[in-house]
Amino acid sequence: MSVFEHRSFDEHEHVAFCHDKQTGLKAIIAVHNSNLGQAMGGCRMFNYHSGDEALNDVLRLSRGMTYKSAAANIPVGGAKSVILGDPRQHKTDDLMRAMGRFIDSLGGLYVGAEDSGMHERDMKIMASETQHVAGFALQEGERGDPSPATAYGVFIGLKKAVQHKLKTSDLKGVRVAIQGLGNVGYRLAGLLHEAGAELLVSDVFQANADRAVQNYNATLIAPDQIFSQSVDVVAPCALGSIIDDVVLNQLQAKIIAGSANNQLAHDDLGMALKARGILYVPDYVLNAGGIIDVYYQRQGASYDDAHSHITNSIDQTLAEVFRKSDMMGRSTNVIADEVARERFDPNFHGEDAVA
Numbered sequence: 001m002s003v004f005e006h007r008s009f010d011e012h013e014h015v016a017f018c019h020d021k022q023t024g025l026k027a028i029i030a031v032h033n034s035n036l037g038q039a040m041g042g043c044r045m046f047n048y049h050s051g052d053e054a055l056n057d058v059l060r061l062s063r064g065m066t067y068k069s070a071a072a073n074i075p076v077g078g079a080k081s082v083i084l085g086d087p088r089q090h091k092t093d094d095l096m097r098a099m100g101r102f103i104d105s106l107g108g109l110y111v112g113a114e115d116s117g118m119h120e121r122d123m124k125i126m127a128s129e130t131q132h133v134a135g136f137a138l139q140e141g142e143r144g145d146p147s148p149a150t151a152y153g154v155f156i157g158l159k160k161a162v163q164h165k166l167k168t169s170d171l172k173g174v175r176v177a178i179q180g181l182g183n184v185g186y187r188l189a190g191l192l193h194e195a196g197a198e199l200l201v202s203d204v205f206q207a208n209a210d211r212a213v214q215n216y217n218a219t220l221i222a223p224d225q226i227f228s229q230s231v232d233v234v235a236p237c238a239l240g241s242i243i244d245d246v247v248l249n250q251l252q253a254k255i256i257a258g259s260a261n262n263q264l265a266h267d268d269l270g271m272a273l274k275a276r277g278i279l280y281v282p283d284y285v286l287n288a289g290g291i292i293d294v295y296y297q298r299q300g301a302s303y304d305d306a307h308s309h310i311t312n313s314i315d316q317t318l319a320e321v322f323r324k325s326d327m328m329g330r331s332t333n334v335i336a337d338e339v340a341r342e343r344f345d346p347n348f349h350g351e352d353a354v355a
């Protein structure tokens with residue numbers, strides 16, 4: 001089966017594969033759509049079980065980046081890259097330099113940034129081989145890592161969802177279960193703690209969970225029990241496809257709002273959640289803060305400008321998605337797709353175009 005027949009292929013413009021024998025690098029770059037501008041997206045390192053799993057992930061993630069940038073109202077196309085390997089065991093400086101050369105070989109079709117399994121230092125090493133990477137500080141004191149901006153955007157969107165569903169703008173006492181306490185999840189926990197929310201947390205890495213328990217007075221929950229908790233909000237902040245038919249039947253939360261990409265195992269779950277009275281906040285609308293910040297960094301703009309754009313864009317786009325979902329009785333994920341596609345595809349006119 002070729003890439004063109006792959007289940008997650010969605011008219012992608014460019015898919016490139018790399019195997020560097022010297023460093024052991026195995027990586028894929030997928031450019032989904034560049035209608036709005038140069039394609040940008042994170043570089044993820046994960047210990048995939050197979051090459052097909054990695055290909056499926058990069059195809060889905062790159063598509064999501066197109067929709068994310070469009071929903072965020074920035075002139076950026078969508079792309080993503082993945083490195084096959086355990087970042088805790090297989091990452092080396094030579095591997096990062098090889099990835100930088102791979103990105104450079106595309107001649108600017110793709111601009112990479114930090115994602116799961118990667119850190120700001122890794123992007124700096126890649127930058128020694130290519131100018132087509134972003135999201136790192138050139139000098140001491142400059143901002144670089146987009147994770148704080150991503151977490152802030154998720155926080156803003158979660159507050160919007162609470163206001164819409166629970167009819168309150170105050171997060172004090174709101175119970176939030178966070179799954180995954182990496183770069184974004186931990187920062188989100190800090191923002192929620194500061195706002196007075198009651199936190200329940202889980203992570204497959206015990207040290208991550210312990211840090212949130214100690215610093216944010218969170219309650220530790222076993223990873224296989226986090227979605228069955230009696231809470232107001234569940235915030236998936238780890239890997240994708242986590243909301244499946246099994247988890248659907250476990251959920252007691254009223255809202256799903258987290259930073260993970262591609263949270264729904266299949267699109268029909270959006271309507272199933274709506275039928276159960278659960279408000280699903282489309283992930284790529286919610287977690288757009290990082291790409292907005294990276295875009296503003298590359299323009300040489302201030303964080304205040306990026307901060308204002310994150311606040312206004314996520315708030316306004318979610319208001320539109322929630323309004324149309326309520327009015328039309330359709331799922332938020334489908335409505336969000338149509339809102340985003342109308343912004344990047346001049347030939348698309350969705351069912352709700354005149355709503």
